[in-house]
Amino acid sequence: MSSAAGDGHGAADPAETRSPGGATVRVRLMAAVVALTATALTVAGATGLALQLRDVDARIDESLTRAVAAVRVLEAEGQADPSAPTEPEARVPWTSLDVLLRKAVESRIPGEHEGVVAFLGGEMKWRPADETGAIRLDTDRELMAWLADVGSDDGTDSGAPRPRTVTTGTTEYRLVAVPVRVDAQPAAEGLVVVAFDRSAATAGVRRIFLTYSAVGLFALAAVSVVAWFVVGRMLRPVRMLRDTVRRVTESDLSERIAVLGKDDLADLAGSVNAMLDRLERAFGSQRELLDDVGHELRTPLTIVRGHLELLDPSDAADVRATQALALDELDRMQRLVDDLVTLAIADRPDFVRPAPVDVGRLTDDVLEKARALGERRFVVVSRADVTARVDAQRITQAWLQLLANAVRFxxxxxxxxxxxxxxxxxxxxxxxxxxxxxxxxxxARIFERFHRGRADRVQHGAGLGLPIVAAIAAAHGGRVFLEHPPPGAGPGVVFVLDLPAVGLVAGASDVSLELVEQHR
Known part of the structure; x- marks a missing residue:
């Protein structure tokens, strides 16, 4: 693995963690990061732009609503009473629609991007004299033609004028057309129009978001560059894992991954190293087992073959002796095979089948079966009168194996x-x-497979008895260990099956713990 690929600062390895479609994990992660970032920036920008435009439209519509209210107030107030010039508060109904329209235009001071015009009989009649900062609506002929056609149509269902949007070749307007009439001239139709250049009013907002788009693109490019290096560094343990797995073979399981950091990928590297440790131990044990089995089976086969080759068929005594020897060696091979089968299934979940067992009765049963193992004086020193969940058959097998081991030595x-x-x-x-x-x-080695003491070698033991005991104890969640008697208690050795007391139902004990310790 090159240093560039290892530290995440070089070109991507063409084969690095490639998906079936051809894209590497790094490219796919980069695509996901860029897509998510672009989506987030787009959604944020579009949402902000929509909210700002809605705010601008709300302010325009509020101004147009106030303009309608002002025209209606002016229309309702009437004009000054010409017969009482010294009393300006004296009002009379409007006598001229033209005067009302002129007064409505004069009373409206257009703001920025705003314009006011008044129509009389379908023709523009009045516009503000001072339009500084305002817009000239009368210069947009398309708009003037549209307003002339509006006439008395106020665009409402209820009689109250409402703001509307009108788009021309010049710009986009947001306007309200207020129909005006006076009782003195019922046939005359007037129209007061207040309009805003919506495009100009929202131009500032759009410029801000154009700037936002440019900044967003720059940020997206920066995120992409940073993410490229960060993802490369994050995937370094994965590439190391890939390269290590490629170098692992059946004959060489010594490769390990360097654990860097304390994140999830470091945990993954540690887990893979632990798995490789287990595999190395398993393969080592398997090779050792095959070597030992081959050796153990080769010896009786060699013995049987040698005696058969030297057999004198005409000598009945020789035939009987060779037959007895061959059967004895076959029995030894059968025991070896049975022990290997037991060890092979020791890791299966159904190797033991725990059930409630009377431990005191189990102790007595094992004692009775032990009497056939040899000319020894078997004594039960302590008996636990309890019920516990164990596999009685497997525990009996292990206990008798320990007793057979004691008889052998x-x-x-x-x-x-x-x-x-x-x-x-x-x-x-x-x-x-x-x-x-x-x-x-x-x-330290007596519980290893095929390890044999001196008596085992003399008596042709295979060295699988104590490993079977250890496997049975482990299947129960316990262990088997060796301890020596207390000083002055005499020679010998003590083997102890230490099991969890699962499902224990206590009873009375026949022998005190002090006496038990004395005998142990």
């Missing part, structure tokens, strides 16, 4: 003690012999 006529007890929430099943014990240098 002890002298005829010696005492083999066994017992069961509950202490500290644990169920302890133990066996003690009076043999020579286990040499200190072998204590």
């Amino acid at each position: 002890s002298a005829p006529g010696s005492t083999v003690r066994l017992g069961s007890e509950v202490a500290g929430g644990r169920l302890l099943l133990w066996v003690r012999d009076e043999g020579p014990g286990v040499p200190p240098e072998q204590e």
Whole structure:
């Protein structure tokens, strides 16, 4: 893996974590980041622009509504009474529509982007004399033609003029057309028009959002560049994982991934390293198992083959002796195969089937079965009168294996003690012999497969008995361990099955713990 690909600052490796479609994970993540960022910027900009334009339109419509109200007030007030010139508050109804229209235009001072005109009989009659800062509506002939056609049509269903939008070749207007009449001239029709150049009023808002768009594009480009390097660095453990997995072979499982940081990808790298550790151990154990099995099976096969080759068919005694030897070796191979099958299924969830078991009765049953193992004095030192959830058959198998081991390493006529007890929430099943014990240098290896002590070598043991006991204990969530008797308690060694006391129903104990410790 090149340094550029490793540190995330170089060109993307063409093969790096490539999807079936051809795009790398880095490209797909980049596309997702850019798409999400662009979508967020677009939605934010469009929403802001829409809100600002709506605010501008609301202000325009509010001004147009006030203009309609002002015309209606002026229309209702009437004109000054010409017969009482000294009393300006004296009012009389309007006598001339033209005067009313002129007064309406004069009383409206146009603001920025605003214009006012008055129509009489379909023709423009009045406009403000001073239109500084305002717009000249009369210069837009298309608008004037449209207003002339409006006439008395106020564009409403209820009689109240409402703002409307009119677009011409010059610009876009937001306007209101207020029809005006006077009682003195019922046939005359007048129209006061107040209009805003909406395009000019919203130009400032649009310029702001054009600037926003430019800034957004720059930000999107900056995010893309930064994301490219960040995603590359984030994917570095993934590329290292890919390269490591490619280098791992059946014969070489020593490759490991460098764990960098404390994030999820670092956890992934650690998990893969742990998996490779387990695989290396499993493959190592498998190779060792195959070597040991090959050796163990090769020996009896060689013995049987050698005796068969030297067999004298005419010698009946030789035939019987060879037959007995061959059957003995076949029995040993059968035991080896059975033990290997037991170890092979030890990791299956159905290897043990726990059920409520009377531990005291189980202790007595194991004692009765142990009597057939050899000429030893078997003694039950402690009996736990409790019920616990264990697999009685597997526990019996393990316990008898410990007893058989004690018989193998002890002298005829010696005492083999066994017992069961509950202490500290644990169920302890133990066996003690009076043999020579286990040499200190072998204590750490006695539970390994095919490890054999001196007596096993003499008696052709396969070295699978204690590993089977350890597998049964582990399947129950417990363990098996070795301990030595207290000083002055005599020779021998104690093997203890330490199991969790699951589903325990307590009863009375036959022997005190102090006495148990003495015998153990």
